[in-house]
Amino acid sequence: MSVATPAELEAFRDSVRDWCRSHVPADWRTAQTGVGEDEHVAFQKDWFQELRQAGYAVPHWPAEWGGGLSVAEQIVLYQELAAHDAPRLVLAFVAIHHAASTLLAAGTDEQRARHLPAILEGEIWVQGFSEPEAGSDLASLRTTARRDGDHYVVNGQKLWSSGATHSDWCLLLARTDPGAPKRRGISYFLMDMRSAGVDVRPIRQATGEWHFAEIFLDDVAIPATQLVGTENDGWRVAQATLGAERGMTMLELAERLGHAGFRWLLDACCRPVAGGRPLDDPAVQERLAGFETEIQGLRALCRGLAERHETGAVGPADASIVKLYYSELLQRMTDFGAEVAGLPAQTELRKPASSGWESGAWVLDFIGSWEWTIPGGTSEIQRTIIAERGLGMPRGPER
């Protein structure tokens, strides 16, 4: 990958700006507020294709599969998309990040050829990891996959799968050796969500939305060709692909926070409440400066992580540091947004679908911030990973 000169990078920025001006739908926020599920899915798929045609949908993928932008270019792209208040790819998130990185790192040539182009055509993926009795202790999962000739027969229940109602494929962890120690008997599968025996039931979350779902699996047949890596090696595959992947997903979110989220917060501080403008309060000014400082720190951390990802030098806890810091910063910022925006903010009953984690509907954004501090390894689990893997502290009692 060639390193762009500052002039080339600025030229790239100009081209992204031009593209944003002519492609970001002016009224999408209004249109996406209170929108029906089908309409939301259609909007997301259309927007994905728009970005894809410009070469902006999967910039972090290798060039041979349709990506190939450098980290510096990706940062510019994400900055401009945020600055122009472009919709986010919320439904494609698992497909373009988790599924793609798993396939690229551990998939067979056939699996890549089948799925990567299909993702570009709009296939939606969901993650089937957590279960009712396997949350933070993910390795204790109970869903089983029994080999039967040229396929596996899967039974069990998955929980918290975000976007499952609209998904075409599932990244599934299931137990293939019930007798082995818990981390060594798990396998990693690609499961077609249209298979017989797959039943999806949406779950309503604290914000009132229905992003999550339960997936019930009743004698679902998965062809053996859809196994990723070798049998019983699924835990290692999941750890290897998902940890490193975090850096690339965070790059976009950090730039979004810096180039849209902070501006929204500043806007909120400029709306008069109870006779005054929050921005004129020195205490508010200090809080704002503190947040902007922390965002600068976060952005630099994410950039460093993405660059080390490219050179294969990611530290064992780097991704956890970034996930933990982003989650808690988002929570503190949205909390502050809800506080300064005051009573008027309480009347925003819906946030626009397709928006960022900081949409400007501060009360709902604040409530939604727990969707960062709990899933994907809670903040407590991240701290344990940072201590044990990053700092090399002694492991706690056998888990």
Place this chain on the structure above:
Amino acid sequence: MSADLTEFHAELRGVARAVLARRPPGEGAPGPDGLSWERLAETGWLGLEVPEALGGAGATLAEAAVVLHEMGRAPQSCAYLGGAVLGAGLLALLEPHAGRDELFAGLASGAIRPAVGLATGEGAPLGAAPFALERRGGHGVVHGEAGFVPDAVGADRLLLLARDGRSTVVVATSPGAAGLQVAPQPVVDETRSLGRITAAGVEVDAADLWPLAADPAGLVDRGALAVACDSLGLAEAMLEATVAYAGVRHQFDRPIGSFQAVQHACADMLVQVAVGRELVAAAVAGLAAGEPDAARTVSMAKAHVGAAAVDVVGKAMQLHGGIGYTWESGVHVYLKRAILNRSLFGSPGAHRRRVARRYLGERGAAPE
């Protein structure tokens, strides 16, 4: 950063760590015993920012930052901040002339130890000149005072920032001058030497009034960033010490580092250090290169790291338990220095307000 520079920094860091790790015989804990000016001269650090033609290394603040960071990791008394970092910083702002060159050369060799009379967070606002010059024909008379000046006591030459009409001039004087007083200001942190310079009608020749070629307000940024580098070093060292201690100290038949309460506190310390490292790196790069928004990045780094270091070192004392509270453990040395650093060259609040000025500029000031 180029590969050459990265390598140079690594070498400088390695040497600094070794030099600073040496302690007087029988002294286990870091403390005020210190590194003499002569010893500092031998290390070559005094001349880092002195031009090569005047006997220095012709390096930049980025290299001094490496040394400052290491001094935070092993805090002990020395006049590097007041003499070399602020001294060289001020000399670089002057119009070139013989007096300046003599001082630059004296600094590099260690023959002269300068100190700079500037506002560091008490009395005059940060960045303002604390002294006033009154011109009388061929000479001038100086009044005013500057408190909490790093390494003022023991300096051979005093360079005072003085208001001269609408501009600022540097008054070059010496501790023996009539009407000039340099008094120590003992502070809780024994590893820093701070002093108050008072000028009550000090008469100076016109030749000792040195014009500035650049705005001296940037000196405060230099001081603030130097202290931020130091605080980062303090926090880093205390995190490492705490992780090491938690691995060997056993309670309930387990190393205390295996308890989640201890692990999670250490994880938070690491996150704060990691964020601080990024902010300091950005500020050092910006100030060393003279980028237009350097002051802002310095304020971000100083505000964040200044406060974070106190949190981190405070947690280190907590996690060391009873032993951490003893004088002998030395954790208090780090904590006191971190608390002083937080206030020196602008509090976190003062720096955050400086960052916030832009919001008011962009969004309009308050309606009257």
